[in-house]
Amino acid sequence: MAESRNEPADPIVRGTFATAKQSWADLFKWKQRVAVTNDYGETYCEWQSPRPLRNPISLFAQLSARDWLFFLVGLAAWTADAFDFHALSIQTVKLAKYYDTSKTNVTTAITLTLLLRSIGAAMFGLAGDKFGRKYPMVVNMIVLGLLQVATIYSSTFTQFLAVRSLFGLFMGGVYGNAIAMALENCPVDARGLMSGILQQGYSLGYVIAASCNLGVGGSTDSWKTVFWIGTGLSIGVGLIRLLFPESKQFIAAKEAGGGHTSSSPRAFWIETRKMLAQQWRMCIYCIILMTFFNYFSHTSQDSYTTFMLTQKELNNAAASRASIIMKTGACVGGTIIGYISQWFGRRRAIIVSAIVSGLLIPAWILPTTERSLSATGFFMQFFVQGAWGVIPIHLNELSPPAYRSSFPGITYQLGNMISSPSAQIVNAIAEHRTVTAVDGQPAPAYGPTMGVATAIIALGIAVTTALGPERRGRQFELAKPAGVATADEIEVKGKLNDVESQVAVDGEKPDVGQMENVIVDDDDDDDEKKR
Incomplete structure (x- = not known):
């Protein structure tokens, strides 16, 4: 993703009164405060000019x-x-x-x-x-x-x-x-x-x-x-x-x-x-x-x-x-x-x-x-x-x-x-x-x-x-349905379940390092796929 040339904006606030205050102020600004997520998953806010009306x-x-x-x-x-x-x-x-x-x-x-x-x-x-x-x-x-x-x-x-x-x-x-x-x-x-x-x-x-x-x-x-x-x-x-x-x-x-x-x-x-x-x-x-x-x-x-x-x-x-x-x-x-x-x-x-x-x-x-x-x-x-x-x-x-x-x-x-x-x-x-x-x-x-x-x-x-929020231009098309886990998430959960099953059989506490290795191994697999 190319570096944005838009002016940075303060983050979208949380809380009822804080949201009302920010929304009221944004109402009188022509540019829109937009939350942007880059290719690395980092989210930040910037001021974006509305696109002109098209035919x-x-x-x-x-x-x-x-x-x-x-x-x-x-x-x-x-x-x-x-x-x-x-x-x-x-x-x-x-x-x-x-x-x-x-x-x-x-x-x-x-x-x-x-x-x-x-x-x-x-x-x-x-x-x-x-x-x-x-x-x-x-x-x-x-x-x-x-x-x-x-x-x-x-x-x-x-x-x-x-x-x-x-x-x-x-x-x-x-x-x-x-x-x-x-x-x-x-x-x-x-x-x-x-x-x-x-x-x-x-x-x-x-x-x-x-x-x-x-x-x-x-x-x-x-x-x-x-x-x-x-x-x-x-x-x-x-x-x-x-x-x-x-x-x-x-x-x-x-x-x-x-x-x-x-x-x-x-x-x-x-x-x-x-x-x-x-x-x-x-x-x-x-x-x-x-x-x-x-x-x-x-x-x-x-x-x-x-x-x-x-x-x-x-x-x-x-x-x-x-x-x-x-x-x-x-x-x-x-x-x-x-x-x-x-x-x-x-x-x-x-x-x-x-x-x-x-x-x-x-x-x-x-x-x-x-x-x-x-x-x-x-x-x-x-x-x-x-x-x-x-x-x-x-x-x-x-x-x-x-x-x-x-x-x-x-x-x-x-x-x-x-x-x-x-x-x-x-x-x-x-x-x-x-x-x-x-x-x-x-x-x-x-x-x-x-x-x-x-x-x-x-x-x-x-x-x-x-006094309310606005999210004009928000990208939401490919958000996965609620309750759906991806293949990688399923694999991690499967490994965790295997560890928990072994605990149930042996009657011993799971080793924290073993649990961590499950997550680390999964991350390593992802890195290998990327490479």
Whole structure:
């Protein structure tokens, strides 16, 4: 490795307050503090200038056909997951009529779904880190489709809630495996752009669900047709994923060390406990950040269709059209701001987006016509989901390298769990307050409730992000999976086990020199190989 010409930087600090202080100071420096490891395994920090923005077409060209395949299937899985979630939230009014209950009670299903997603994230995320990205995702998507069918055939509201609870368990497993598979196969320079596109699978799922809702009309039973479409999407993605191989980065990492590896559940959990002991501050920080982000999206969107139907007196078709345009803005904003974050910085992109979204709140909730609500909704979600567009790659870069499937998924879904009452809170407050609707009659105060909540959350995101770390440009592609030992490590452990076995037979203490010779002999073998 050639000697670096970059200016040396102080090491990345440890500790909560020290990290916050260093992160705040680094926010106002254009250069990025980067940890670099040389060919001798020595790690040091230096200031690196951000690479200039490249033509998006040239970034797309860096991805091979195989890379695109992994990315598109990851995007499809995340889109199908979002469709399944939004199929409920945009049809709250229909479901309330179908089950003869209140809209607030229907949002209980959203709360239960969000509560249980963290358990699914842990189950399928750890499976993805241990066994690979492929089969956990296949099982996940097919079961999601079957649970959509079970939702359609729920004859009582109690059955409906039970199925949606189980549905949330399997929904939680999608995000971590999808973004790990999609982004770990992308070249470093393209990750900001691809992260922005990938995250908008969430908004794309909303757009498709809203378009389906518009197409089936406003009759009470039409919600079932939307859920049948979700069934086809989920099962289809699972079957497509079954047709192509494991993520190349996972295979390459597992084969590091000459192609001979060993893995056991015990080794995996030992390494996992070690990671948690070392990285618990990072875990807590990412959970807090994801809690704010999930409140941000759910508060600004889950009740927005209801807001347009009740307070603004739009019909089902007009409200659906406005929702589609609003989420189109989210897709555009997430892509553009995710792309810019590669140059502007992950944290700066998030902070600016959150602040601008807060400033747009009056224009977002005060208009009364479909056109004006569509336009302001477009720009509001441009910046809400613009901040979100940075999150997939930001979480991947903050993750312990061997846990790129479980860490983002679990922290994201734990944030989802904590924010799970958001729709219920907004609905409950709005339905107990009234404002004057377009026709002059009292109506639930959805607009003011969503506006105040979103402003508070946007400020929380800006502050939390400003005080947190950033690892833009981090190299993590070939980190071996957790619990996997290389051939050299296996050989050393075998020699140590032989010594311990002899002790058990002879009943004598092992000679320290003998133990040392095991390690020395192993090192000598390595030196001989190098020579």
